Amino acid sequence: MPIVENEALGPELKTRVPGPESRTWLLRLSRVAAPMGPIPEPGPMRSIVFARGSGSNVWDVDGNRFVDLAAGFGSLLLGHDPPEVLRALDVQKALLLQAMGDVYPSNAKVGLLEQLVEICGIPDAQGILGQSGADAVSAALKTAVLATGRAGVIAFRGAYHGLSYGPLSVCGLRESYREPFAAQLNSHVHWVDYPKDTSTEAAALERTEALLRSGGIGALIYEPILGRGGVVPMSDACAKELRRLTIDHGALLIADEIWTGLGRSGSWLYCGRQGVTPDVVCLGKGLGGGLPLSACLARREVMQAWSRDAEVVHTSTFAGAPLACATALATLDVLRRGAVVERAAAVGSVFMQQLRDELGPLGVTLSGAGLMIGAQLDGGAGVAGDVLLQLAKRGYLVSTGGGARQSIVLTPPLTIAPSVLTEFTSVFRDVLRGTLHGG
Numbered sequence: 001m002p003i004v005e006n007e008a009l010g011p012e013l014k015t016r017v018p019g020p021e022s023r024t025w026l027l028r029l030s031r032v033a034a035p036m037g038p039i040p041e042p043g044p045m046r047s048i049v050f051a052r053g054s055g056s057n058v059w060d061v062d063g064n065r066f067v068d069l070a071a072g073f074g075s076l077l078l079g080h081d082p083p084e085v086l087r088a089l090d091v092q093k094a095l096l097l098q099a100m101g102d103v104y105p106s107n108a109k110v111g112l113l114e115q116l117v118e119i120c121g122i123p124d125a126q127g128i129l130g131q132s133g134a135d136a137v138s139a140a141l142k143t144a145v146l147a148t149g150r151a152g153v154i155a156f157r158g159a160y161h162g163l164s165y166g167p168l169s170v171c172g173l174r175e176s177y178r179e180p181f182a183a184q185l186n187s188h189v190h191w192v193d194y195p196k197d198t199s200t201e202a203a204a205l206e207r208t209e210a211l212l213r214s215g216g217i218g219a220l221i222y223e224p225i226l227g228r229g230g231v232v233p234m235s236d237a238c239a240k241e242l243r244r245l246t247i248d249h250g251a252l253l254i255a256d257e258i259w260t261g262l263g264r265s266g267s268w269l270y271c272g273r274q275g276v277t278p279d280v281v282c283l284g285k286g287l288g289g290g291l292p293l294s295a296c297l298a299r300r301e302v303m304q305a306w307s308r309d310a311e312v313v314h315t316s317t318f319a320g321a322p323l324a325c326a327t328a329l330a331t332l333d334v335l336r337r338g339a340v341v342e343r344a345a346a347v348g349s350v351f352m353q354q355l356r357d358e359l360g361p362l363g364v365t366l367s368g369a370g371l372m373i374g375a376q377l378d379g380g381a382g383v384a385g386d387v388l389l390q391l392a393k394r395g396y397l398v399s400t401g402g403g404a405r406q407s408i409v410l411t412p413p414l415t416i417a418p419s420v421l422t423e424f425t426s427v428f429r430d431v432l433r434g435t436l437h438g439g
């Protein structure tokens with residue numbers, strides 16, 4: 001397979017951003033979509049409406065071309081229209097759109113699970129498929145309680161695991177996510193501050209150990225790199241210590257690799273690169289190649305806890321849907337045969353160095369691994385939102401992260417052309433000079 005790289009197309013703006021067509025669509029949206037945030041003020045709108053995507057680019061409804069450094073919150077590993085994935089979709093759609101979950105599975109589902117148990121890094125693994133990352137985390141939490149008989153869970157303040165009810169109970173990124181629903185959430189969750197650097201590790205490990213000692217803990221769930229939390233890696237030593245402690249106290253270690261996994265962080269799994277073999281791994285985001293798909297994988301002996309005589313106690317209509325399984329198989333094939341994971345590590349390390357060289361002097365700290373990079377801005381809470389808008393106005397789409405939305409998060413397609421990243425770095429520097437330093 002030739003080197004997989006998207007065409008090196010920079011931004012091409014035909015209107016001011018957002019343009020008139022985006023404004024019209026956003027107005028229509030505001031009438032029919034529930035208001036999922038601050039009530040929009042009349043005046044400047046901050047969003048654009050996507051119409052088309054190809055490679056590492058997105059076109060909005062005004063015909064403006066953007067470079068997409070967010071890539072569907074990191075989910076478009078191979079860009080917007082990878083030919084192999086589209087071909088797999090064509091073939092599968094002519095064969096079978098939908099199967100019957102756990103009753104009558106499709107051959108695509110079987111083939112996919114066979115591959116996932118190979119790449120998940122857990123010896124002799126079995127898996128459960130879902131549609132969203134939150135589905136995979138729900139399955140992991142349920143697996144832990146079934147396998148250990150203990151309801152208690154340790155989770156990290158600062159980490160993100162999804163917002164449906166199971167994951168929300170362990171989602172520590174912002175108190176405001178849980179607060180309105182607190183009365184309905186799992187009350188067996190114990191919090192530890194995410195060890196963001198060596199100075200906070202000892203306290204985090206001490207508290208973890210004390211909680212494990214107190215008994216009743218069936219699982220510890222962690223992100224090897226905080227994703228939405230601003231792209232902050234946990235140190236290898238700390239992750240290994242969590243592994244040791246959970247083994248010592250008979251709790252399952254759940255690695256949420258929904259964002260970090262499948263090459264995004266420059267390795268198939270970041271926990272593997274850290275030398276940690278968890279009991280349970282969650283995958284999602286890029287797994288389906290742009291279609292919704294997720295997986296929870298665990299050792300066979302752990303998964304045996306699901307086995308029961310009377311009934312199936314966990315399923316959903318579209319679990320293991322053939323279209324998503326087919327695009328996932330194509331995605332894994334390109335990742336492997338195109339050496340895309342290795343490429344992400346190499347391109348990511350050059351990009352990181354460029355960003356450090358250009359932004360370091362402005363007081364910006366860079367963190368991350370592979371093509372999952374966070375720029376921690378020193379301008380106070382909410383500053384990242386302004387930078388995001390300024391970058392969009394210049395044709396670059398990014399996302400924000402961190403508990404106080406103080407980070408710019410960069411998760412481009414792993415197949416992005418390096419020259420596009422170099423051009424972006426200069427634009428980013430100019431925008432930050434204007435926003436953070438007013439000049």
Ligand SMILES: Cc1ncc(COP(=O)(O)O)c(C=O)c1O
Pocket residue numbers: 073132133134135137160161162163223227228256257258259260284285
């Ligand atoms: C680490 C992690 N876990 C879980 C989720 C939830 O995934 P989804 O939004 O597909 O439910 C996310 C989403 O950003 C995530 O980053």
